[in-house]
Amino acid sequence: MPLLFVLVFLSSYVRTAFSAHCSTTTATKTFEKCMALPTQQASMAWTFHAHNATLDLVFFGTFISPSGWVGWGINPSSAEMTGTRALVAFPDPNSGLLVLLPFILDPTVKLQKSPPLSRPLDIQLLSSSATLYGGKMATIHNGAAVQIYATLKLARNKTKIHLVWNRGLYVQGYSPAIHPTTSNDLSSIATIDVLYGFSSAHKDDTRTLKTVHGILNAISWGVLLPIGAVTARYLRHIQALGPAWFYAHAGIQLSALLIGTVGFATGIRLGELSPGVVYGLHRKLGFAAFSFGALQTLALLFRPKTTNKFRKYWKSYHHFVGYACVVLGVVNVFQGLEVMGESRSYAKLGYCLCLSTLIGACIALEVNSWVVFCRKSKEEKLRREGLIGGGSDKDSGSHG
Template identity: 75%
Template sequence: MTLPSQQASLAWTYHAHNATLDVVFFGNFISPSGWVGWGINPTTAEMTGTRSLISFPDPNTGQLVLLPYILDPTVKLQKAPLLSRPLDHIHLLTSSAKMYGGKLATIHDGAQVEIYATIKLSPNKTKIHVVWNRGVYVQGYSPTIHPTTINDLSSATTIDLLSGVARHENDLKTLKIVHGVMNGISWGVMLPIGIIMSRYLRHIEALGPTWFYVHAGMQLTGFFLGTIGFAIGLKLGELSPGKVYGLHRKLGFIAVCLGSLQTLALLFRPKTTNKYRKYWKSYHHFVGYACVVLGVVNVFQGFEAMEASRTYAKLAYCLCLSTLIGICIALEVNSWVVFCRKAEEEKLKRDGVITHPSSEKASGSFN
């Protein structure tokens, strides 16, 4: 079975009559002085708590060695060196390691190692949480911290030994698509359209207050969908404990907080005659624009997180966003043309060049 990351793979034979598992892990070194490890977590698919077997070149002889390690919470916090000790909670019967290619193979960047183990499992336990990783350096007999790229932080999965099915990134694909589509439509399209409506429809006298209800409805619907998408994102984070998208997550939190403030602001909207109305409008505009900008930026961060930077989905969103920007530019130019024209007419009226129609009618009645 090919594992989700690091070009690692796993093969096994499960003996149901005595609940023993013969397993071989295939991994790659990323440094001549590095390490490659594989293990089982008794409770969950994450690094902390894993009972592991780690292979690396012996610092004295250079020969390949394989030692057992328990990855307790102090390892993640790097409070103390990782020291080899017997495994608990897992009954390890035998273990060994060898380089792919036999005795003549050398440890170098890209060299493949095979880790063999026979484990006694609990009766009727056919699902195991597998964790694997690799590092660039071993200090004495203590493996140092592994790289922290997304690829290295997602090296964990749960395997059903009988069916051979692993729950990893592909199993969350549907949920990720729903998360991306909902947030892309809400934060990336609906909220910008709501702002466009507010800015340019309010000046059309024939619409009356309709523009406000359309604007409010669009924004509330977009925020509602965006909140659902945000909740799905939090769930995805729980289901993918090894993956951390720091910037994407932080921008999401900020956008939701700003959107919540905007929604609550409707409850405290002063009347047009209130002296604090202008301050409320300034706040409303600033928070609204900030929310939309953060939302759009985070949509692009989402494409990066989903590794969809070169997909038709991103192209479609870019075309949609470009269309909205083009509409904004056209409407803004039109607004300035109308504004300048009205200002010129008002100036001519003040100078007496243009006579108000009512004045002409009044003067004609006296003739």
């Protein structure tokens, strides 16, 4: 089942990665190169005139609300939102017609201290315009495609640009409101070489690391850890297994912790590669689950013997921390899927099927345990009342 989940997760990731496409042709212009951008099904096309360092560019985006906005921009210094010189398209609050305004995204915009105000850009923007896909008869609605054109002059011998793009649900007057903060929305940044037509590998590495992080943690905290708990609860009462249940339980849990440690480390690395991007709840749940898992492992070193009077307290502690770790792990897997923008994906469906199978097995084993318990209790009661024999043949044989 874990292998099935991995395959489903990978297929979902590959499907998402290749779902976008690009085109070099619009209704009014043809460009030399194009590129599908990694998020929001956005793309861009451009022609770079090396002799005068002029860049003709069109950005393809989609609205997520009839009163929303779509924008893209260039950050002259670094691959981040703060400092971006942006062009934002949205419906005019008065006429409803599409308007395109320039914005400089200074730190106050990110901190939401004040709404962004349109002002001229301090880069060499030669021309700009925006049009809806479908021409004059097109209307702005959820899913409406927009094309934002720009011609700008780059610095000599500088062919790499830091492209930033995003979209939001509404505007306040003539100021775009904050965009959604899902993983995809916060990752809408790419560094592109307009001369050779490729993007920086940094973002691709980050996306790959996110996928590895998700798979490792889903398998360890979300699948193996619950299986280990189920093994201890239901196999320990099978006398034919002897101590084998304990070795199976310990082996599964230690494997989960080792894989989970690698997944936890990739999460720390992702945080280092994404300055300013913090998923508070996911991060806290991850630290809590890892801490509880480490405590469980350390508890093995202080496990009292069965005859020790403190054994019952150790068992209570072990059960509480263990089940808490399982709950935190499963909840954080779902939280991680939300963070990655996979809340309605085959990856989540695969994990839900895996978890449902495990829960179904637990219910069946729990019912079986109660049936066996009730049967033994009834037999014990009948034995005490003398209605059934208890080893009389063996006793009579010994007297003979």
